Amino acid sequence: xxxxxxxxxxxxxxxxxxxxxxxxxxxxxxxxxxxxxxxxxxxxxxxxxxxxxxxxxxxxxxxxxxxxxxxxxxxxxxxxxxxxxxxxxxxxxxxxxxxxxxxxxxxxxxxxxxxxxxxxxxxxxxxxxxxxxxxxxxxxxxxxxxxxxxxxxxxxxxxxxxxxxxxxxxxxxxxxxxxxxxxxxxxx
Amino acid sequence: xxxxxxxxxxxxxxxxxxxxxxxxxxxxxxxxxxxxxxxxxxxxxxxxxxxxxxxxxxxxxxxxxxxxxxxxxxxxxxxxxxxxxxxxxxxxxxxxxxxxxxxxxxxxxxxxxxxxxxxxxxxxxxxxxxxxxxxxxxxxxxxxxxxxxxxxxxx
Numbered sequence: 001x002x003x004x005x006x007x008x009x010x011x012x013x014x015x016x017x018x019x020x021x022x023x024x025x026x027x028x029x030x031x032x033x034x035x036x037x038x039x040x041x042x043x044x045x046x047x048x049x050x051x052x053x054x055x056x057x058x059x060x061x062x063x064x065x066x067x068x069x070x071x072x073x074x075x076x077x078x079x080x081x082x083x084x085x086x087x088x089x090x091x092x093x094x095x096x097x098x099x100x101x102x103x104x105x106x107x108x109x110x111x112x113x114x115x116x117x118x119x120x121x122x123x124x125x126x127x128x129x130x131x132x133x134x135x136x137x138x139x140x141x142x143x144x145x146x147x148x149x150x151x152x153x154x155x156x157x158x159x160x161x162x163x164x165x166x167x168x169x170x171x172x173x174x175x176x177x178x179x180x181x182x183x184x185x186x187x188x
Numbered sequence: 189x190x191x192x193x194x195x196x197x198x199x200x201x202x203x204x205x206x207x208x209x210x211x212x213x214x215x216x217x218x219x220x221x222x223x224x225x226x227x228x229x230x231x232x233x234x235x236x237x238x239x240x241x242x243x244x245x246x247x248x249x250x251x252x253x254x255x256x257x258x259x260x261x262x263x264x265x266x267x268x269x270x271x272x273x274x275x276x277x278x279x280x281x282x283x284x285x286x287x288x289x290x291x292x293x294x295x296x297x298x299x300x301x302x303x304x305x306x307x308x309x310x311x312x313x314x315x316x317x318x319x320x321x322x323x324x325x326x327x328x329x330x331x332x333x334x335x336x337x338x339x340x341x342x343x
Contacts, residue, residue, distance in 0.1 A: 003209070008209075008225070009205070019229065021232045067194050067196055070232075
């Protein structure tokens, strides 16, 4: 059987994105924290995951955003570039649209507040809860951070416990540590 | 039967891209690349309307076959390449407009006739393209030919 060449394959994947036919275009992006699975919908960045194995991610995206999920490099390029710059220490703010359509109510408010926590600073779960209008909801904020659809870009690594401990991170505490060190928010 | 869930497009595409490309290569030879892209773009456009994931292979083979027919017409709009063989096999007079003649056949018969006599596909591949059994592919082909023959007698 004649197989599809790599060139023809990427030509189709590019055309599919260019014609605006995809619910989500995704690619795997290299980073100092390991491979990142990055997905872009028609509204913007909709997923960054440390779980780079595509199969489970693709299924999840299809359920949330629509069945037309396809690996396609070009739509992911702006996010890839900005992540590269961030990890090289050349970027402090991401200039990307974020698609939070799957987040509801309080979860969405919290994620929007999270986006305002600046590079190199940390806040606490309780503080973030208060900024989102529910000062007693620190625990709920912890859950929302754990399910942050776009870590790094929405900086849940900047949220720590009231006593300064790192508490937890969906990508593992070591990664949270690395990110805070990169931003100069931790000395060691 | 319970409808089968539609897989994410990535899964569908990875599963079918090589057999579809091989099918288009058999139908078109050179130039199968453009037809390949067009086939999967059409599939992508229609994908949200799909309600059942059961016959995806037949579905995409049918799209590919239609794309190949369009492409063949575009290349040689007047004299379609399958005319000669059809004339030989069935004693039909060569007809410069067979493309249009088969337009009036029921879709399955039309596809079967074109695949058999236009592209010289064996019945097992026609069956795969139509999503039916080999017997059904044979039947569709012969009843398509019979219908064409009756029409040509009348005209």
